[in-house]
Amino acid sequence: MSIHNLSQSAQRMLQKKVEILHHVQVEPGYFRMGLAFPELARIARPGQFVMVKLPDRSIPLLRRPFSVHNRLVEKGEVCGFEILYKVVGQGTRAMSGMIAGEVLDVLGPLGKGFSYPEGISDAFLVGGGIGVAPLYYLALDLAERRKVRSTAFVGGCSSSDVLCREEFEQAGAKVCITTEDCSLGEEGVITSLVQKAVESDGKPDIIYACGPRAMLRSLSDIAGAHDVPCQVSMETVMACGFGVCLGCVLEKAGGGEGYLHACTDGPVFDSRTIVLD
Ligand SMILES: Cc1cc2nc3c(=O)[nH]c(=O)nc-3n(C[C@H](O)[C@H](O)[C@H](O)COP(=O)(O)OP(=O)(O)OC[C@H]3O[C@@H](n4cnc5c(N)ncnc54)[C@H](O)[C@@H]3O)c2cc1C
Ligand code: FES
Known part of the structure; x- marks a missing residue:
């Protein structure tokens, strides 16, 4: 073949x-x-x-x-x-x-995947629903190749939307769960748990996240308020995947000119560089 x-x-x-x-x-x-x-x-x-x-x-x-x-x-x-x-x-x-x-x-x-700033030893991985998909591969890489300690925050509407709990644990990550209907873990949205953890246990060196836009926006605010770098994986609609169709544009934060393309500039971005509305 x-x-x-x-x-x-x-x-x-x-x-x-x-x-x-x-x-x-x-x-x-x-x-x-x-x-x-x-x-x-x-x-x-x-x-x-x-x-x-x-x-x-x-x-x-x-x-x-x-x-x-x-x-x-x-x-x-x-x-x-x-x-x-x-x-x-x-x-x-x-x-x-x-x-x-x-x-x-x-x-x-x-696309461009997650990056690892120099000297990180403690990371929060935040996934909403199917957003855990890229984060598990990241958790394995952080544990096996970079000796970074991870806490996986996994949120879903219900227990059946909470995926990869055992896999994250096997990768050595501590796992924190929320569901909106309280069928598993704490009741509520995952960003509330992240906020609590940052305030009570101390901030991590970096936050990595994938999930619904509202979740990413809220995380970006939490990260910004505590001066923690935050990388978000953007799941835009894509037709080609390599920069040809221009269907995956994202607005630059701060009124910067031009657009970014999720497929070639991302899908992972520093949360401060794009508009997350
Ligand atoms: C970089 C990247 C990585 C992704 N990784 C995964 C993954 O690992 N697992 C996974 O399940 N999905 C992932 N997605 C989303 C996935 O590509 C879409 O769910 C899929 O294309 C939907 O195809 P469909 O033909 O079933 O739905 P369609 O018939 O095309 O659409 C059905 C509905 O879903 C909505 N929709 C379609 N694509 C998206 C999207 N990207 N975000 C939000 N809503 C959408 C449409 O607007 C429509 O309402 C990823 C997307 C991107 C850009
Ligand atoms: S998906 Fe075609 S340009 Fe990004």
């Missing part, structure tokens, strides 16, 4: 039709899928994403973006990666019906 190297620029972008290794429902409406693409898995960094297309189907017409969630290793060799996704529309609904052995057309790794 050939791999097309679509870019000669600094970042290598690979495309291939790859086999689904496994595909399981982890909670109602949420799926984890393993994809046999070791070449991509070896170079993908936390926060980067792939664009996925269902071959031989016209619906959906366009690729869909998904974060790299985990690297798969078998017998000491990288054999692929996982995505974790929520069914929200026609593309994800069609994907959810696929089975191991079928193939998906995958393009990536794309």
Whole structure:
């Protein structure tokens, strides 16, 4: 099977039709899928994403973006990666019906992932719902390669929206949970718990986050008030994933001229550099 190297620029972008290794429902409406693409898995960094297309189907017409969630290793060799996704529309609904052995057309790794400022030893990872998808891969990298202590704050509407609790714990992270209906963890929204933790236990060296815009805005305010750097992963609608369609624009903070593109300038940004309305 050939791999097309679509870019000669600094970042290598690979495309291939790859086999689904496994595909399981982890909670109602949420799926984890393993994809046999070791070449991509070896170079993908936390926060980067792939664009996925269902071959031989016209619906959906366009690729869909998904974060790299985990690297798969078998017998000491990288054999692929996982995505974790929520069914929200026609593309994800069609994907959810696929089975191991079928193939998906995958393009990536794309975008700029999370970065690690010098000297950090303590990080908060804040995920709202499916926003935990890129944060688990980040937690593994922080623990294994950078010796950074992580606290994962995971929020959901209900207990079935709280994903990856055990995985974060296995990665060595302390896990704090909120649900809006009080079915798991503390009642309320996850940003309240972050605020409390910052005020009572002390501020972390950095906050990494992914989730709904309102959550990111609130976190950015908390981080700003306590002078903590905050990196947010932005899930805009994307058509191409590599800077061609101009469909993923974000407004620069502070009235700066021009726009940023979530796919090439991000999807991870310093929260102070973009408008989070
Ligand atoms: C960089 C990046 C990484 C992502 N990583 C993940 C991931 O790991 N797991 C995951 O489940 N999802 C992720 N997403 C979101 C995912 O791409 C969308 O949920 C998916 O494209 C929806 O496709 P669909 O055909 O099922 O829905 P559509 O039929 O296209 O849309 C259904 C509904 O969802 C809304 N919608 C579509 N895309 C988004 C979006 N990006 N944000 C908010 N609402 C949207 C539409 O407006 C519409 O109301 C990511 C998005 C980006 C940009
Ligand atoms: S998704 Fe096409 S330019 Fe960003």
